[in-house]
Amino acid sequence: MNNTRRIKTFIGAMMSAAAVAVGYAGLMSHTMHAYFALAVLALAAVTSRMKVKLPGINGNMSMNLPFLLTAVVTLSAAEAVVVTCISTAVQCWPRKNAKFSVPQMVFNLSMMVFATCMASLMFHAEWLHGTHGSSSPLGLVLATVALFFGQTAPVAGIVAMSEGKAAGEIWWSLAHLSFPYYVISAGVTTMVQTISSHLGWGLALAVFPIMYGIYRSYRLYFGRLAQALNPEIRANAASAGSR
Numbered sequence: 001m002n003n004t005r006r007i008k009t010f011i012g013a014m015m016s017a018a019a020v021a022v023g024y025a026g027l028m029s030h031t032m033h034a035y036f037a038l039a040v041l042a043l044a045a046v047t048s049r050m051k052v053k054l055p056g057i058n059g060n061m062s063m064n065l066p067f068l069l070t071a072v073v074t075l076s077a078a079e080a081v082v083v084t085c086i087s088t089a090v091q092c093w094p095r096k097n098a099k100f101s102v103p104q105m106v107f108n109l110s111m112m113v114f115a116t117c118m119a120s121l122m123f124h125a126e127w128l129h130g131t132h133g134s135s136s137p138l139g140l141v142l143a144t145v146a147l148f149f150g151q152t153a154p155v156a157g158i159v160a161m162s163e164g165k166a167a168g169e170i171w172w173s174l175a176h177l178s179f180p181y182y183v184i185s186a187g188v189t190t191m192v193q194t195i196s197s198h199l200g201w202g203l204a205l206a207v208f209p210i211m212y213g214i215y216r217s218y219r220l221y222f223g224r225l226a227q228a229l230n231p232e233i234r235a236n237a238a239s240a241g242s243r
Contacts, residue, residue, distance in 0.1 A: 010189075011107045013023075014154060018110035021117030025077035027073060028124065037079045044083050048091035054177050055168065055225045058159055061178055062091050063215045065147070066188035068116060072143050077120045084116040085109060107158060115150025119143040120125050125150045144186045152178065185206040186215065 045069035051060045064087050071080040091107045095099050122142040156171035190209065 003161055003164065007158065010158060010161060011103055011110070014107055014114065015019065015112040018113040021114045022060045022081060022120065024117055028077045028120070037071075037075050037083065040067050040071050040075065041083045041086060044071065044087035045090045047177075047211050047215075050212070051091065051233075052215065052218045052222050054174065055222050057173055059155055059174070060165065061218070063211050065181065066185040066211065068112075069119070069140075069143060069147065069185055070192045072116060072119045072147070073123055073140060073189060077117065080120055081113055082118050082204055084112050088112045097098040107154075110150065114154075115147050115179045116151045116211070117199040122146045136168060140189065141220040144182055148175075148182045150178065169218065181214075181218070 008067040008231035030125060039125050044064045047063040049063050050063040052063075053060050066079075068084055068087065075083070088109050089105070092105050120143070122145070123139045125139075125142070152171060152174050156167050156174055159165070191210075
């Protein structure tokens with residue numbers, strides 16, 4: 001089986017998994033939260049365009065993760081899927097003059113929907129109800145872990161097929177670079193929950209400047225790391241600085 005066929009099969013598998021996950025979201029949804037859901041959606045969509053290129057890997061990292069986590073732990077499963085779908089579509093929409101790739105969009109949407117539903121399943125698991133899973137730190141940890149593996153494993157798989165590299169090696173590099181961000185995102189999610197529960201959902205918008213600061217910090221850090229990994233980039237940067 002050639003690479004193109006394997007990639008199409010992999011994308012088809014992700015689409016099937018996403019379809020099952022959407023069915024779960026429809027069955028397991030609880031009370032809707034219209035205004036808070038719109039606020040989370042707006043934040044997720046805006047921050048989805050704040051992306052940083054991962055050095056040494058053909059991929060990027062978006063700053064919308066805390067708001068996807070917030071959707072998982074505070075909204076119904078159906079609302080979380082809607083937030084995920086719209087913010088992912090905004091994130092993947094090509095910039096001006098860039099080529100639109102239908103397979104890439106389908107894969108990203110399927111992967112994100114599946115990961116979100118798995119996170120919601122873990123957070124709202126029956127066995128956590130006895131420990132007040134709707135607000136327990138353990139529930140948030142499990143949801144974060146589910147998103148982490150649900151996103152990084154499929155991305156590593158599709159990149160490995162596209163570039164003919166070892167999936168395990170790509171996943172390790174991806175996990176090494178992105179894991180701290182998942183930990184930070186869990187902390188930001190807790191902050192959003194605390195602010196919204198005590199001061200109202202509107203003031204949760206105050207978290208946006210924090211995400212912008214994290215975005216700028218990651219851009220600076222990954223930019224320097226990319227230069228360190230690529231002698232040619234480092235040489236060009238040095239040459240530009242001497243002009």
